[in-house]
Amino acid sequence: xxxxxxxxxxxxxxxxxxxxxxxxxxxxxxxxxxxxxxxxxxxxxxxxxxxxxxxxxxxxxxxxxxxxxxxxxxxxxxxxxxxxxxxxxxxxxxxxxxxxxxxxxxxxxxxxxxxxxxxxxxxxxxxxxxxxxxxxxxxxxxxxxxxxxxxxxxxxxxxxxxxxxxxxxxxxxxxxxxxxxxxxxxxxxxxxxxxxxxxxxxxxxxxxxxxxxxxxxxxxxxxxxxxxxxxxxxxxxxxxxxxxxxxxxxxxxxxxxxxxxxxxxxxxxxxxxxxxxxxxxxxxxxxxxxxxxxxxxxxxxxxxxxxxxxxxxxxxxxxxxxxxxxxxxxxxxxxxxxxxxxxxxxxxxxxxxxxxxxxxxxxxxxxxxxxxxxxxxxxxxxxxxxxxxxxxxxxxxxxxxxxxxxxxxxxxxxxxxxxxxxxxxxxxxxxxxxxxxxxxxxxxxxxxxxxxxxxxxxxxxxxxxxxxxxxxxxxxxxxxxxxxxxxxxxxxxxxxxxxxxxxx
Numbered sequence: 001x002x003x004x005x006x007x008x009x010x011x012x013x014x015x016x017x018x019x020x021x022x023x024x025x026x027x028x029x030x031x032x033x034x035x036x037x038x039x040x041x042x043x044x045x046x047x048x049x050x051x052x053x054x055x056x057x058x059x060x061x062x063x064x065x066x067x068x069x070x071x072x073x074x075x076x077x078x079x080x081x082x083x084x085x086x087x088x089x090x091x092x093x094x095x096x097x098x099x100x101x102x103x104x105x106x107x108x109x110x111x112x113x114x115x116x117x118x119x120x121x122x123x124x125x126x127x128x129x130x131x132x133x134x135x136x137x138x139x140x141x142x143x144x145x146x147x148x149x150x151x152x153x154x155x156x157x158x159x160x161x162x163x164x165x166x167x168x169x170x171x172x173x174x175x176x177x178x179x180x181x182x183x184x185x186x187x188x189x190x191x192x193x194x195x196x197x198x199x200x201x202x203x204x205x206x207x208x209x210x211x212x213x214x215x216x217x218x219x220x221x222x223x224x225x226x227x228x229x230x231x232x233x234x235x236x237x238x239x240x241x242x243x244x245x246x247x248x249x250x251x252x253x254x255x256x257x258x259x260x261x262x263x264x265x266x267x268x269x270x271x272x273x274x275x276x277x278x279x280x281x282x283x284x285x286x287x288x289x290x291x292x293x294x295x296x297x298x299x300x301x302x303x304x305x306x307x308x309x310x311x312x313x314x315x316x317x318x319x320x321x322x323x324x325x326x327x328x329x330x331x332x333x334x335x336x337x338x339x340x341x342x343x344x345x346x347x348x349x350x351x352x353x354x355x356x357x358x359x360x361x362x363x364x365x366x367x368x369x370x371x372x373x374x375x376x377x378x379x380x381x382x383x384x385x386x387x388x389x390x391x392x393x394x395x396x397x398x399x400x401x402x403x404x405x406x407x408x409x410x411x412x413x414x415x416x417x418x419x420x421x422x423x424x425x426x427x428x429x430x431x432x433x434x435x436x437x438x439x440x441x442x443x444x445x446x447x448x449x450x451x452x453x454x455x456x457x458x459x460x461x462x463x464x465x466x467x468x469x470x471x472x473x474x475x476x477x478x479x480x481x482x483x484x485x486x487x488x489x490x491x492x493x494x495x496x497x498x499x500x501x502x503x504x
Contacts, residue, residue, distance in 0.1 A: 107380030117214020134169030164194030189458025196484020270306030348392030
């Protein structure tokens with residue numbers, strides 16, 4: 001597909017409602033209704049069905065709720081919640097009571113959730129409408145959305161390219177204007193990388209900001225529910241509704257939810273903001289030249305706006321002259337190994353519960369209990385999921401636990417300490433969201449390591465538990481595909497980050 005054709009597609013993908021504020025203004029002026037908003041999104045879903053972003057549409061349910069909200073609003077405008085008019089999609093690994101959830105796997109085929117995720121409950125309480133569940137890489141394991149029992153999701157700008165993963169369906173659902181915003185999950189970049197590939201915004205909050213109750217676990221110390229949207233203001237609003245402590249998740253320690261109101265951009269004088277970047281990332285041979293061009297241009301624009309953008313080596317922090325010059329040994333080489341040792345270890349434990357006995361898929365070929373376990377898991381899990389379970393079981397096994405798992409935990413602690421040291425002197429860290437733009441289907445399918453390396457810039461935030469956000473930075477100069485930039489901030493400074501980028 002030529003760059004010219006993609007430019008035409010960009011125009012076709014412009015959303016009817018750019019923000020929740022636009023939707024609610026139209027509702028309050030009487031120029032539209034909740035039902036009409038839902039009907040618009042349903043028509044867009046039908047028009048883009050070939051992209052395979054959705055695995056199930058809840059059309060009647062969404063229309064019924066829209067009618068109820070319209071009636072309530074007519075009777076008492078003050079009775080509707082803060083998310084009145086917000087139509088959302090839900091990734092197929094987040095539970096919604098009475099609805100099927102499969103994590104895009106065969107092992108959970110036909111499973112209906114008995115409860116809703118805490119995040120879902122809080123959104124519903126503020127009158128959000130869920131329109132359907134979106135396709136994803138199986139159990140959140142993948143970077144291209146090719147690893148799904150429902151088949152791959154296609155990129156709206158170029159159907160020959162991947163949309164990113166694992167929240168590829170969520171990203172395309174926003175990209176194609178089939179919903180206002182989407183809920184995804186981020187274990188190592190699964191919200192930010194597809195957001196960058198699809199030219200939209202995506203946030204992974206501070207670990208614990210949003211309860212993980214009701215999110216099907218992949219790596220419990222990494223997983224976070226995130227948001228994909230057209231702008232940071234809507235992400236902030238949804239974050240504020242979902243955040244807060246939860247009796248069902250001891251790791252949820254976010255601030256109590258401010259039920260009413262939205263957050264707007266806060267002025268950040270350029271002279272008061274210090275931004276760090278890693279020169280070893282920008283100058284790396286692994287960074288595709290077109291992405292480097294867009295990234296440098298974005299940094300130049302920040303400097304032209306008066307912001308301080310300084311190089312810092314990614315090792316023990318910014319205190320030494322060597323680090324300020326961007327030289328010396330770095331930790332980046334250890335990021336991917338540490339991440340995949342730890343996440344596969346946690347996955348091997350979390351996925352042990354899917355055995356074909358209690359719920360989900362059970363092989364019809366099994367003749368005894370042992371075969372029931374063996375065949376159900378063999379047939380029910382994809383090759384990628386089985387690969388990660390085996391890797392995780394290996395690093396946790398006797399004789400290898402200290403050599404791999406404990407070492408990875410030590411590296412994780414070093415990475416977090418290094419990042420926290422940087423945040424003592426800098427407000428934000430800026431880096432590419434991915435080393436390339438969206439690649440063509442099949443390019444990395446036979447090379448798992450190349451697929452894993454596509455997450456090299458996003459897994460940092462999950463290892464350290466800090467907030468990170470991907471935003472559009474520009475268009476690749478040669479192929480016309482979106483290029484994303486990633487921002488990282490200190491723990492619990494999600495709002496500072498969101499208000500800053502909203503004011504750029």
